[in-house]
Amino acid sequence: MTIGWRTLDVGEKALIYTAQGHARVEAGPKRLFLFLEKFIPLDCFTADQTEYLRITYKNGTIAHRSGPCAMFRNPVEVASVEVMNGVSLDANEVLVVYRLDPKTQSVSKYIRPGPTIFIPTANECDSIRFHEFEWHGTDPNNKTKKIPRGLHFTKLQVIPDQFYYNVDEVRTADDALIRVKLMIFYELRDIEKMLSATSDPIADFINYMEFIERSSQLNDLNNYPQLQERCRVIGYVVSKVGFRGYHASPTLQSMHDVAIMKRTELKAEFETEEQNQGMTDLLLQNDCRGWLLNKEWKSQI
Template sequence: MINFKTIREGERAAVWNMNGKVKYIDGPKRLWLFRETFENLINYSAEADQYLAVRFQNGDIKHMHGPAAVWLDPVLHAKIEIKPLIPINANEAVVIYQRTNKQEVNRKILQGPAQYMPDPDEWLHRFSWHGADPNNPKQKKPSTLAFTKLRVIPDQMYFDVQDVRTADDALLTVQLMIFFEIIDIERMLDQTHDPVADFINAVTADIIDFAANRPFEKFKQDTDKLNNLEAYNNLIARTKRIGYQVNKVVYRGYEANPKLQAMHDHAIETRTALQLEAETEQQAQELADLKLTREADREKQQRALEQKRTEHDQLMKQLAHQQLIKQNQAEHKQKMEFEQESNTLEQKHLHEKNVERANYLKLMKEMQIDLTQYLVAQYQNPDRLIRIDGTGNDHPQLHLHD
């Protein structure tokens, strides 16, 4: 049989002759086939976040990290698969097992961030732990959590310890929240296959011990102690043994059977009503005390304000009086200074006048003028006349004539 085949550029084909011998031809090429079998080959390519799993006809397996490309050779290869690299975040780790020979297996731990390509003789540890039941989230069910990437950051879980019996046979469900983190992965792998189951068993034992020694009322009074790690000796010891550390346990409350819960709710309502009544009365008393205190403060402030106003008025009057005194003193001083200055001027003027008259009289005396006659002639009419009359035996009489 004769036919023609075209191999395009970028393609590869295998051509089998009638004797079963194969040859590989890369395109572009035009083939003339005579009694030959033509087969297009598939090119498998992996990107940077992928790898190629090549299985050979002899059973060997080879993994090739991307980017890479391999033509499927029907003579050499049985199968080629493109698989994604396993991304590992910074807060994750994977446990890897590697077969060194037919009887020995090594274990190693790879922490992120990384992109992991397993070797053909490697496989990942698969964890299978207790987890929340999808149908009843309050219940923990075995093998619910199945994963290969282990979180190595602090984590938390909710857990309800059921059928907890107090000293007076009250049946309770205690609700908790546990905060924990893994410290030693190797120890965890060696000591336990399910850390969550260990947490559940240990904390259940602690809660049962806590409630068994207390009546229901005492249990309610001591629930604050369930927020302290001292109440969880079994949990602390077990987590330390399996490579974990419990950072905190939070008590979230409790649930009781309907009858006990109804009695408890009624007691709470009664206690709350009494407490509200007491608080209302206390608030009324405090309001009355506040009113009296405010009125007393207001009266005190008013008296203080009136006293300040009186003191201010007195101070203003005193300042006005002092100002008036200063003004009178200034006016008196000014008047005295004016009078003194006037007297000084008048005395000076009189002195000058007397000096002038003395010089005048002196000049007249030098001119040989009788000053007595001059003065008598000048003052013929005296301002005042004094006359004394009297006889020998009679008392003299004084007469004044202006």
């Protein structure tokens, strides 16, 4: 118990207990004279625009207060106040939420699109979970290689995207092994279909690639019917496949370079021989013309 003066500044609150056990809340700015009273400053909890306050009252009810907001915890009425983070969604992101009904124990699903700050209601906070996606992702050491479970996320992007991908050990018509370099452009069109048909669409993309003999046709999307059919089943659309070239093994590349050099040398030799032959033909033509003129001149004498 206190006897004397206490001061509350602007923006402060305090709980005052009397000797009889009664309590009251005082807000500043104020100067109080206490006589056999207990002075307890109240803690202030604040949440910004991406957060919310989870308030648990002593009667068992729970409330959520979206930010930006502030609240003083009155221990007479409130058991606890927690500052919780909301889920920020951009315009090109969605959140897949699963909600458990405590009465029927059934699970329902709904999709929350952005742009928004997702804040669960007080009665669903302990009964929801977000869909956690685990897809093939880019190898940190090689941007053209995909590794299982390389991507972990809960916010699903729904804008057109693309990725590099190299296919190793592609056998050509002359039985040589090469690496084909591709760039795949895709877009998610049907989220429900994707969720029910696949757990990893990137794996489906790279597993349903098939190749043709002519490299110039690798840019034509019509030459990938299996890929297009699989994308239709899982709710995606592949808008374009770009052929970025190929890479052979060092041995095969060395043989190819030697063959190119040999062809270049033979072509140069052929052109040189062709020029020499043309010069020889021109000299012969000049000699024949001179002989005929000389013969004609002698016949006239």
